[in-house]
Amino acid sequence: MASKAASEAPAGGAAGAPDPRLPGETAADRAPERYPVAEPGGKYLAPGVAGAAKILVVGPLGVGKTTLIGTVSEIRPLSTEALMTRAGARVDTRGGRTKTTTTVALDFGRITLDGDLVLYLFGTPGQQRFLPAWRDLAKGALGALALVDTRDPAASFDALGNLEDLDLPFAVAVNAFPGSPVHSEDDLRVALDLLPSTPLVSCDARDARSSVLALIALVRHLVHAATESS
Known part of the structure; x- marks a missing residue:
């Protein structure tokens, strides 16, 4: 694709x-x-490229945003990873003990779908204290892919709430980590308080095919939303 x-x-x-x-x-x-x-x-x-769209990739610290963008990007991705400081480690408790870096500005990548639609992917910092930068990145975006870790679904509430505050259409992708608990779609929708129209898919941020399919689900949602509002 x-x-x-x-x-x-x-x-x-x-x-x-x-x-x-x-x-x-x-x-x-x-x-x-x-x-x-x-x-x-x-x-x-x-x-043959006929159109382009700016897409955010959002979610909490350590959910796989940088990995997903690096997996699907057809250009060398830009990443602003920095070593986590001791001060930051006291408040940035997600991501496991092996998490030593964090995005401090943005991740950027590009993918062409079906040869005619280009998606410019902007990954946001996961911590809520970076919200001012997060909101700047959202300017001009058509939609967002929100990554969720079922080991800690509540950690995604801030990101989902930010998207709702910005009235930005989004799809939710559950990133499959080894050993993650498996929940039914209905249970996840209730836990994340998702509208019935919000796409909910599973993906592995390390796998190009499943990550691309998650982005396609978002694009289809954006097309449908645009059609409904026209």
């Missing part, structure tokens, strides 16, 4: 062109087969 831009060239660019790699970055780091770099003068998007 997702397709890479046909006109993008491998890292290193055309003959005689400047090396597009970042300072200190090696060809192996760039992984050109995964994250192509546009050839100088070339197009970043495939010729």
Whole structure:
């Protein structure tokens, strides 16, 4: 379903062109087969692209936002991960003991669906204290994918409440962590206080196919909502 831009060239660019790699970055780091770099003068998007949409990926700390964007992005994703400080660790208690970094500004990636629709994915910081930055990122967004961890569904209440306050359409994706409790859809809808019209799907943020399907569920919801309001 997702397709890479046909006109993008491998890292290193055309003959005689400047090396597009970042300072200190090696060809192996760039992984050109995964994250192509546009050839100088070339197009970043495939010729058949007909539209684009800004989409937020939201959820609490450690729910898998950075992982999902990195999994589906057809370009090298931008991530603003920073080491968690001792002061932050006292209040950022989610994510398990192995969680040593956190998004402090945004994650960014891009995916093309069906060759003609580009989604620009903006991952928000998970902590509520970053709400001012969160709201700035929401400007111009058409919708959001909200990730939920069934080991702690209540941790998602802030993110879902923010989306409702902004009147931003969203779909909910339950990220399948190893050992996560399994609940029925009805129970999850009650626990998360979701409207019947809000899509609720399962995904594995590490798996490209299931993550793309979650995004497709959101796009279908946005199309239906736009059709209903027109």
